Amino acid sequence: MAGNISAQYMITNDIKRQEPKTMQLILISVALIFFVLILIIPLVAVFVKAFEQGAGLYVFSISDPIALQAIKLTLITIGFAVVINTVFGLTVAWAVAKFKFKGKNLFVTFLDLPFAISPIIAGMIFILLFSTTHGLLAPLLNAFDLQVMFAPAGIILVTLFVTMPFIARELIPLMEAQGTVEEEAALSLGASGWKTFLLITLPNIKWALLYGVILTAARAAGEFGAVSVVSGHIRGLTNTLPLHVEILYNEYQFSAAFAVSSLLTIIAIINLVVKNIADWRIKKQENRS
Amino acid sequence: MSIEVTNVNKAFGSFKALNHIDLKISTGELVALLGPSGSGKTTLLRIIAGLETADAGSIIFDGEDNTEKSTQDRKVGFVFQHYALFRHMTVFENIAFGLKVRPSKLRPSKEAINGKVRELLSLVKMEELAQRYPAQLSGGQRQRIALARALAVEPKVLLLDEPFGALDAKVRKDLRRWLRKLHDEYPITSVFVTHDQEEALDVADRIVILNQGKIEQMGTPEEVYDNPVNPFVYNFLGNVNLFHGRVHNGKVEIGSLKLDIPEHAKKDNKEIVSYSRPHDIEISVEDEGKGFIPAEILFIRALGPVVNLELKRTDSGDYLEAEISKERFKELELHEKQKVYLRPKDFRVFIPEDYVI
Numbered sequence: 001m002a003g004n005i006s007a008q009y010m011i012t013n014d015i016k017r018q019e020p021k022t023m024q025l026i027l028i029s030v031a032l033i034f035f036v037l038i039l040i041i042p043l044v045a046v047f048v049k050a051f052e053q054g055a056g057l058y059v060f061s062i063s064d065p066i067a068l069q070a071i072k073l074t075l076i077t078i079g080f081a082v083v084i085n086t087v088f089g090l091t092v093a094w095a096v097a098k099f100k101f102k103g104k105n106l107f108v109t110f111l112d113l114p115f116a117i118s119p120i121i122a123g124m125i126f127i128l129l130f131s132t133t134h135g136l137l138a139p140l141l142n143a144f145d146l147q148v149m150f151a152p153a154g155i156i157l158v159t160l161f162v163t164m165p166f167i168a169r170e171l172i173p174l175m176e177a178q179g180t181v182e183e184e185a186a187l188s189l190g191a192s193g194w195k196t197f198l199l200i201t202l203p204n205i206k207w208a209l210l211y212g213v214i215l216t217a218a219r220a221a222g223e224f225g226a227v228s229v230v231s232g233h234i235r236g237l238t239n240t241l242p243l244h245v246e247i248l249y250n251e252y253q254f255s256a257a258f259a260v261s262s263l264l265t266i267i268a269i270i271n272l273v274v275k276n277i278a279d280w281r282i283k284k285q286e287n288r289s
Numbered sequence: 290m291s292i293e294v295t296n297v298n299k300a301f302g303s304f305k306a307l308n309h310i311d312l313k314i315s316t317g318e319l320v321a322l323l324g325p326s327g328s329g330k331t332t333l334l335r336i337i338a339g340l341e342t343a344d345a346g347s348i349i350f351d352g353e354d355n356t357e358k359s360t361q362d363r364k365v366g367f368v369f370q371h372y373a374l375f376r377h378m379t380v381f382e383n384i385a386f387g388l389k390v391r392p393s394k395l396r397p398s399k400e401a402i403n404g405k406v407r408e409l410l411s412l413v414k415m416e417e418l419a420q421r422y423p424a425q426l427s428g429g430q431r432q433r434i435a436l437a438r439a440l441a442v443e444p445k446v447l448l449l450d451e452p453f454g455a456l457d458a459k460v461r462k463d464l465r466r467w468l469r470k471l472h473d474e475y476p477i478t479s480v481f482v483t484h485d486q487e488e489a490l491d492v493a494d495r496i497v498i499l500n501q502g503k504i505e506q507m508g509t510p511e512e513v514y515d516n517p518v519n520p521f522v523y524n525f526l527g528n529v530n531l532f533h534g535r536v537h538n539g540k541v542e543i544g545s546l547k548l549d550i551p552e553h554a555k556k557d558n559k560e561i562v563s564y565s566r567p568h569d570i571e572i573s574v575e576d577e578g579k580g581f582i583p584a585e586i587l588f589i590r591a592l593g594p595v596v597n598l599e600l601k602r603t604d605s606g607d608y609l610e611a612e613i614s615k616e617r618f619k620e621l622e623l624h625e626k627q628k629v630y631l632r633p634k635d636f637r638v639f640i641p642e643d644y645v646i
Binding site: 181182184185186187188189190191192195199200203204285 | 338340359360361364365366367369371373374375376377386387390391438439441442
C-alpha cells in the first residue's frame with residue numbers, strides 16, 4: 001500500500017512540471033473547495049454543536065456514568081481488537097508471505113470477506129451462531145449458561161470479525177517483497193527463531209504493522225452496524241460510543257450527542273496523525289532500501 | 290572441518306533438483322560448485338547449510354551427522370547471492386549481529402565484540418564505513434561486509450552463493466583475487482557456487498561440475514580443463530570446436546583427415562564427435578598433404594597477445610574457432626577471406642550414443 005502511495009506521489013510531481021499554471025490553479029482550487037465543504041465544515045460543525053450549550057453541558061455529557069461506560073466498553077473493544085488482530089495478522093502474513101502451501105490464493109481471498117460483507121450481515125451471522133434461543137450454538141451456550149449476544153463479549157467478537165483483515169493486509173505485500181533472505185542470514189549466524197523475529201523481521205515491518213494497528217483501532221472505535229445488531233442496546237452495559245451517540249440523538253439530546261461524537265472525532269484525529277507518521281516512516285524506509 | 294555429502298536427493302514437485310549426490314570436501318579446501326542455472330548447485334549449497342532439507346541422504350561434518358541439525362546449530366558461514374545485509378542496521382551492527390545474538394553464557398563481552406568487528410572491518414578494508422547503512426554502500430562493499438558478517442561467528446565452513454554474481458567485471462576480478470588470498474591466509478573449508486567457469490578455474494582448489502542435478506566431474510582446475518570426461522564438461526569449460534566423423538580401423542576420419550584413436554579402436558564404423566579447444570587448432574597456409582582440413586578465414590580479432598580466428602570449413606560448411614599467438618599470426622601473414630588448412634593438434638573423441646547432451 002505504501003508503495004502505491006509513493007508511486008502516486010511521483011506521478012503528481014511529473015504532472016506538475018508539464019501542466020500550465022492556470023490548469024494548476026483550477027485543479028488545486030477545486031480540490032480545496034471540495035475538501036473544505038465535505039471534510040472541514042462537518043468536522044468543525046461537530047465541535048461547534050458539541051459546545052453550543054456551553055462547556056458545562058459538554059463536560060456533563062461525557063462524564064455521565066452511561067457515557068463513561070460507553071467510553072470504557074469502546075476502549076476495551078479497541079484493546080481486544082488490536083491485540084488479537086496483531087497476533088493473528090502477524091501469523092497470517094508470515095504464513096502467506098514466507099511459506100508456500102496449497103489453497104493460498106483462496107485463503108487470501110477469504111481474508112477480505114469482512115471487507116466485502118455488509119456490517120449488518122456480519123452482525124446477523126453472529127446472532128445466528130450465538131443466540132441463546134435460535135443460534136446454532138445455543139445448546140452449548142445454554143449448557144454452560146453463557147451469554148454472548150447482547151453482552152460485551154458479542155461486541156468484541158463482531159469487532160474482531162470486521163477488523164480482521166487490516167493488519168494482515170498491510171503486512172502481506174511488504175513481507176512478500178522483503179522475502180526470507182534476511183531471516184535466513186540471521187539463522188545462519190546462529191540467531192534463534194524468536195530473536196530472528198524480534199531483531200530482523202519486526203524492525204523491517206514495524207511501521208506497516210503500526211499502520212495496520214491504527215486502521216484496526218479506528219474501525220473498532222467507529223463500527224456501528226455490526227455492533228448495533230449484537231449489542232441489544234442495554235444502557236450502561238452494552239453500548240459503545242457510536243451506539244450511545246445514536247441513542248442520544250434519537251432522544252433529541254443534540255448537544256450531548258455531538259459532545260460524545262466529538263470524542264470519537266478526537267480518536268479519529270489521533271489515529272490520522274499516527275497513521276501519517278507511520279506512512280512517512282514507511283516511505284523513508286523504502287527509500288533507504 | 291571436512292564436509293561429506295552422501296547420496297543426497299532433492300525434488301521440488303516433479304522437478305529433480307539433485308539426484309544421488311556424493312561429495313567429499315576435505316578440511317581447508319576451496320571448492321567451486323560449477324554448473325549452468327538449474328543444475329542444482331545452489332540447492333546443494335543450501336542443503337549443506339541447512340537452509341533446505343534433503344529428501345534423502347546425509348550431510349556429515351567432520352564425521353558427525355548434521356542432517357537433522359538446524360541452520361543455527363551447524364555453525365556455517367553463509368554468504369548470500371544478494372548479500373542479505375540487515376537493511377535497518379549499520380555495517381558495524383551487521384557484523385556484530387552473530388555475536389550479539391548468542392545466549393548470554395556464550396556471548397563475548399561488549400569490548401570483545403567491538404574488537405572483533407574492528408578486526409574484521411580492517412580485514413575487509415572498510416574501517417571508515419562502519420556507521421553506514423547497507424543502502425549507502427556499493428555492490429562490492431556490500432559483498433565484503435556480507436563476508437565479514439559471516440566470518441564474525443568464526444564458522445568452520447564458509448558457504449558462498451554466487452558471491453560475485455551481481456558485480457561488474459572489474460570488481461569481480463578484484464574480489465576473486467581477494468577471496469583467494471583470504472582463503473590462503475585463513476584456510477576455512479569453503480564452498481562457493483558459480484556459473485562462471487573462468488571464476489571457478491581461477492579461484493578454486495577443486496571444481497565440482499553439476500548438470501541437471503548430477504555431478505558430471507570433480508577435480509582440480511587442470512584436471513577438469515585438460516581431461517573433461519564428457520562432452521558436457523568439455524562444452525562448459527570454455528570454447529570448443531566440434532568435428533563430426535567416423536571411426537574406421539582404429540582411426541578417426543574427419544573429412545580427409547585421419548587420426549589415431551587407440552581408445553576407441555574396438556568401436557568400428559561408428560559416428561563420433563571429436564572436441565578440440567581453439568588453442569589446439571594448428572593452422573597452415575598450404576596443404577601439407579597430411580590430410581589437413583580446408584577452411585576459409587571469416588573474421589580476425591587481433592587483440593592482445595592472442596589472435597582469434599573465425600573459420601568456415603570449405604568441405605562441410607561447419608564453423609570453427611582458432612586461437613594462435615601473435616607471432617605465429619604475423620609469420621603466416623593471415624588475412625580475412627584467405628584459404629587455409631587446419632588440423633586439431635589435441636582433441637578428444639566421444640561417441641554420441643554414450644553421452645546424450
